[in-house]
Amino acid sequence: xxxxxxxxxxxxxxxxxxxxxxxxxxxxxxxxxxxxxxxxxxxxxxxxxxxxxxxxxxxxxxxxxxxxxxxxxxxxxxxxxxxxxxxxxxxxxxxxxxxxxxxxxxxxxxxxxxxxxxxxxxxxxxxxxxxxxxxxxxxxxxxxxxxxxxxxxxxxxxxxxxxxxxxxxxxxxxxxxxxxxxxxxxxxxxxxxxxxxxxxxxxxxxxxxxxxxxxxxxx
Amino acid sequence: xxxxxxxxxxxxxxxxxxxxxxxxxxxxxxxxxxxxxxxxxxxxxxxxxxxxxxxxxxxxxxxxxxxxxxxxxxxxxxxxxxxxxxxxxxxxxxxxxxxxxxxxxxxxxxxxxxxxxxxxxxxxxxxxxxxxxxxxxxxxxxxxxxxxxxxxxxxxxxxxxxxxxxxxxxxxxxxxxxxxxxxxxxxxxxxxxxxxxxxxxxxxxxxxxxxxxxxxxxxxxxxxxxxxxxxxxxxxxxxxxxxxxxxxxxxxxxxxxxxxxxxxxxxxxxxxxxxxxxxxxxxxxxxxxxxxxxxxxxxxxxxxxxxxxxxxxxxxxxxxxxxxxxxxxxxxxxxxxxxxxx
Ligand SMILES: Nc1ncnc2c1ncn2[C@@H]1O[C@H](COP(=O)(O)OP(=O)(O)OP(=O)(O)O)[C@@H](O)[C@H]1O
Ligand SMILES: [Mg+2]
Numbered sequence: 001x002x003x004x005x006x007x008x009x010x011x012x013x014x015x016x017x018x019x020x021x022x023x024x025x026x027x028x029x030x031x032x033x034x035x036x037x038x039x040x041x042x043x044x045x046x047x048x049x050x051x052x053x054x055x056x057x058x059x060x061x062x063x064x065x066x067x068x069x070x071x072x073x074x075x076x077x078x079x080x081x082x083x084x085x086x087x088x089x090x091x092x093x094x095x096x097x098x099x100x101x102x103x104x105x106x107x108x109x110x111x112x113x114x115x116x117x118x119x120x121x122x123x124x125x126x127x128x129x130x131x132x133x134x135x136x137x138x139x140x141x142x143x144x145x146x147x148x149x150x151x152x153x154x155x156x157x158x159x160x161x162x163x164x165x166x167x168x169x170x171x172x173x174x175x176x177x178x179x180x181x182x183x184x185x186x187x188x189x190x191x192x193x194x195x196x197x198x199x200x201x202x203x204x205x206x207x208x209x210x211x212x213x214x215x216x217x218x219x
Numbered sequence: 220x221x222x223x224x225x226x227x228x229x230x231x232x233x234x235x236x237x238x239x240x241x242x243x244x245x246x247x248x249x250x251x252x253x254x255x256x257x258x259x260x261x262x263x264x265x266x267x268x269x270x271x272x273x274x275x276x277x278x279x280x281x282x283x284x285x286x287x288x289x290x291x292x293x294x295x296x297x298x299x300x301x302x303x304x305x306x307x308x309x310x311x312x313x314x315x316x317x318x319x320x321x322x323x324x325x326x327x328x329x330x331x332x333x334x335x336x337x338x339x340x341x342x343x344x345x346x347x348x349x350x351x352x353x354x355x356x357x358x359x360x361x362x363x364x365x366x367x368x369x370x371x372x373x374x375x376x377x378x379x380x381x382x383x384x385x386x387x388x389x390x391x392x393x394x395x396x397x398x399x400x401x402x403x404x405x406x407x408x409x410x411x412x413x414x415x416x417x418x419x420x421x422x423x424x425x426x427x428x429x430x431x432x433x434x435x436x437x438x439x440x441x442x443x444x445x446x447x448x449x450x451x452x453x454x455x456x457x458x459x460x461x462x463x464x465x466x467x468x469x470x471x472x473x474x475x476x477x478x479x480x481x482x483x484x485x486x487x488x489x490x491x492x493x494x495x496x497x498x499x500x501x502x503x504x505x506x507x508x509x510x511x512x513x514x515x516x517x518x519x520x521x522x523x524x525x526x527x528x529x530x531x532x533x534x535x536x537x538x539x540x541x542x543x544x545x546x547x548x549x550x551x552x553x554x555x556x557x558x559x560x561x
Contacts, residue, residue, distance in 0.1 A: 121318060123316060124316035124317075124318070124377075125318070126278060127276055127308075127309075127310040128305060128309075128333055128377070130302075142318075142320040145320065
């Protein structure tokens with residue numbers, strides 16, 4: 001325990017870093033996934049932009065990249081991360097890679113939740129003369145908002161997990177903290193401190209997501 | 220000039236799976252609907268009713284043929300133009316299709332926002348519409364807090380928001396119980412009479428046609444097999460397929476199964492007399508049979524009323540001398556439809 005107290009500033013630093021990495025990844029990956037998910041949904045045949053070729057292409061891309069285990073994805077995407085962010089290691093590269101992985105993961109969640117919207121509801125919006133973009137923004141997303149919030153909450157939790165993995169290969173944050181000060185120093189108390197912070201973080205966000213989703217769903 | 224006019228319209232859907240045949244949902248249909256009518260479309264499931272109606276507001280694009288609504292071409296026009304056209308055509312649905320994430324007020328306001336009306340205009344119009352459908356007190360409720368009938372009334376208010384000339388109703392009462400159905404039908408009649416809106420109703424319920432429609436078209440296999448005044452089509456369907464459909468909704472003609480049950484229970488000859496108002500009355504038929512010494516028993520039947528005109532079918536089991544029965548039926552046949560059921 002006395003080993004942990006001097007490390008308190010580092011623990012807070014690591015917590016802040018995790019929130020920073022996960023927050024930005026969720027922002028970029030969330031937007032990317034939303035766009036890709038909407039792309040998948042709207043180009044499916046019979047949907048408002050039905051286009052077999054585009055849907056097929058997007059579908060294959062997502063199917064190829066989504067199942068890659070994150071630790072391998074991290075290594076494989078390193079050249080790309082270096083090309084985009086100028087560095088192959090460090091938080092910027094991690095955020096880039098996490099955002100990319102999250103984009104593929106979120107796109108399926110978004111697609112699936114949009115598919116639960118009754119086609120008749122979209123039809124009703126078309127019948128009053130609404131255009132495609134308006135339908136996406138004012139009908140499709142609001143109708144699926146409750147489950148979308150829960151989907152994004154789920155992804156937040158997954159990103160915390162993935163960011164910890166990234167910590168083991170050069171990123172900052174709680175994963176790195178636990179390995180550097182806990183595991184390598186044979187100090188389980190320090191490792192457990194990181195675990196507790198992660199659990200609390202995840203619980204807090206899950207609670208927030210549940211409350212928001214419940215409010216949107218009015219239950 | 221008719222308000223809605225279809226000329227040689229076809230609609231085919233590509234096969235769902237490779238190797239399946241192309242589906243000809245609408246097969247060379249021509250149809251005119253006049254302003255102010257309530258036009259019914261009936262037919263078996265899969266006949267193409269929904270597809271036909273969805274062609275009118277271009278939710279589906281015709282494969283070939285020409286559709287003109289209120290003087291405007293619907294076929295081969297750019298999307299932007301279709302959206303203006305749709306402001307003139309409201310639509311209501313079997314499953315209501317309300318926007319669940321929006322309040323009743325915002326459901327009704329949505330078409331007005333799409334049409335780019337100002338806040339004040341929207342405020343005034345939504346208030347007026349909710350009054351019209353009797354839901355002023357539900358403005359801030361969400362759809363899941365409403366009964367089926369209330370949901371459909373919201374659907375109607377939404378469809379009327381932009382003051383369209385035409386209302387399309389695809390099985391609008393099929394998900395409702397009989398009492399609620401009548402409530403909604405009354406509202407639709409007010410829409411037609413008070414607002415002068417032309418209504419196209421798809422239905423498989425006899426009641427809807429009977430109480431609402433002025434004209435009716437019977438569809439089968441993507442074609443319109445018969446159309447005309449509701450009374451004429453229902454009391455005297457000419458085509459075999461419309462006769463088949465009409466007999467499933469009109470009370471009075473025994474089905475083949477029912478006929479074999481009647482045969483088991485009754486000796487004698489089984490004959491159906493079909494009456495339309497204006498034909499010689501039922502009383503004269505009974506009197507004539509009695510006068511000829513033919514014994515009769517009413518075994519099946521029903522009388523229908525369409526907008527104050529009656530028609531129906533009575534099936535009698537006749538016993539007596541064969542020759543007498545035959546000659547009596549022959550003399551009656553000139554004045555009334557008589558059909559011996561073999
Ligand atoms: N989007 C579509 N893709 C492929 N086939 C379709 C599509 N829409 C309708 N069809 C086919 O077209 C035919 C007519 O369908 P439609 O929905 O118009 O029938 P309907 O008369 O409204 O039937 P119901 O009474 O069951 O509603 C059917 O064979 C149906 O399978
Ligand atoms: Mg239908």
